[in-house]
Amino acid sequence: MRAFRLTAPHLDGLRRSDEPVPELAQNEVLVKMRAASLNYKDGFYLNGEEGIQLPRATIPLSDGAGEVVAVGPLVRRFAVGDRVVGNFVQDWIYGPIPAHAVDSSTTLGHGIDGVLAEFRTFHEEGLVRLPQNLTYEEAATLPCAAVTAWNAVRNVRAWETVLITGTGGVALFALQFASALGAKTIIISSSDEKLARAKHVGADHVVNYKNDPDWHLRARELTGGRGVEHVVDAVGPDTLERSIAATAREGTVHFVGLMNPKGALNPMLILGGTVNLRGVRVGSRKLFEEMNAFIERHDIHPVIGKRFAFEYSREAFEQQVRGAPFGKIVIDIAGDRHA
Ligand SMILES: NC(=O)c1ccc[n+]([C@@H]2O[C@H](COP(=O)([O-])OP(=O)(O)OC[C@H]3O[C@@H](n4cnc5c(N)ncnc54)[C@H](OP(=O)(O)O)[C@@H]3O)[C@@H](O)[C@H]2O)c1
Structure with a gap:
């Protein structure tokens, strides 16, 4: 089968390989991968010393969807023909992230091989069904960015205001979910063009x-001086103090971003503003399934910014490193982009 492996933490380390189709264990499912998508972290892994070093020559990418083509004899959750997408942390089923998984050792494309290959075996517990309204390409964008956004905003109420930083992958899903939940939304971006497009996706301000x-301060003005009930901060220390300052008393900053992992935070902002600061890390399979039901109910479709054929995966990574377009970058693994 055709695959890519990241043999070193830079673009030239991304190598095409030809490998045997993986063998199926008794409780595993063999998936013919149809599409994959990239996230900020996938560019970060290429960032040499500044990035996170993957443990070995890993098949990259956590996010991918495909069709079940074989099942082991003990598999109960799936059958041949099912449309499935992998959960980011393979063995995080519900509740808080399990202690053994905090080090990413069971995260696709990080501690274990990812999805940028024609076939991949998954433990049956590591998969969820696609939302019925989505194509493989659309569903391939869900495991990291969408589940993180859903984890952040799932308890938002219709009368609340949500501020979202940037127009990246997590941010656009947070915007779509918060809008569908009925909340007022404010989104910030460096680009007027992206902001105009965000309005079409549902941004109120x-x-x-x-x-x-x-x-x-603008966010406070837009909420009559009160501040917003929620911020989804998908950037990090560069925005965190302003995010707290934009938040209403007893509101919550859902802290997602790690663009600049270093930085100091004035703790008085949290205390003085009586703001809740909540770290959000992707999500469990249960959250993924809950989100998929919400996506179906509201007929939400992920925003796709750029598509690349499998053989052009290097170009997809280059695009991610250059700066994400408006919408997710997807790779068409099976050459059937309309499936
Ligand atoms: N905690 C988790 O589990 C989790 C999960 C997923 C991602 N993340 C992290 O969340 C961050 C975003 O990930 P992503 O995949 O959504 O990234 P992405 O698609 O690459 O988008 C990045 C966006 O961030 C915005 N941005 C950059 N600097 C900004 C600033 N100073 N103020 C406001 N916006 C700024 C830009 O928006 P404009 O172009 O509109 O200016 C850019 O498009 C990354 O740090 C990633 O590692 C964490």
Whole structure:
């Protein structure tokens, strides 16, 4: 089968390989991968010393969807022909992330091989069914960015306001989910063009953070001085203090971003503002399934920004490193982009 492996933490380390189709264990499912998608972290892994070093020559990418083509004799959850997508942390079923998985040792494309290959075996517990309204390509965008966004906003109420930083993968899903939950949404971006597109996706208010670096004050203005009930901060230390300053008393900053892992935070902002600061890390299989039901119910379709054929995977990574377009970058593994 055709696959890619990341043999070293830079673009030239991404190598095409030809490998045997993996053998099926008794409780595993063999999936013919149809599509995969990229996230910020996949560019970060290429970042040499600044990035996270993957443990070995790993098949990259955590996010991929495909069709079940064989099942082991003990498999009960899936049958041949089912449309499935892998859960980011393979053995995180429900509740908080299990202690043994905190080090990413069971995360696809990190501690274990990912999905950028024609076939992959999964333990049957590591998969969920596609939302019925989505194509393989659309569903391939869900495991990291969408589940993280859902984890952040799932308890938002219709009368609340949600501020979202940037227009990246996590941010656009957070916008779509918060809008479908009925909340008022404010989104910030460096680009007026992306902001115009965010309005089409459902943003009620938009702020260009390059032109208006005091966007936290603008958020207060837009909420009658009260502040927003929720911020989805998908950036990190560069935005966190402003995110807290934009938040209403007893509101919550859902902290997702790790773009700049270093940085200091003035703790008085949290105390003075009586703001809750919540770390969000992707999500369990249960959250993934709950989100898929929500996606079906509201007929939500992920925003896809760029598509690449499998043989052009290197170009897909280059695009991610250059800066994500508006919408997810997807790789068509099986050459059937309309399936
Ligand atoms: N905690 C978790 O489990 C988890 C899961 C997924 C991702 N993440 C992290 O979340 C972050 C976003 O991931 P992603 O995949 O959504 O990234 P992405 O698709 O590459 O998008 C990044 C976006 O961040 C925005 N941005 C950059 N600097 C900004 C700033 N100073 N203020 C406001 N927005 C800014 C940009 O928006 P504009 O172009 O509109 O300016 C950019 O498009 C990354 O740090 C990633 O590692 C964490």
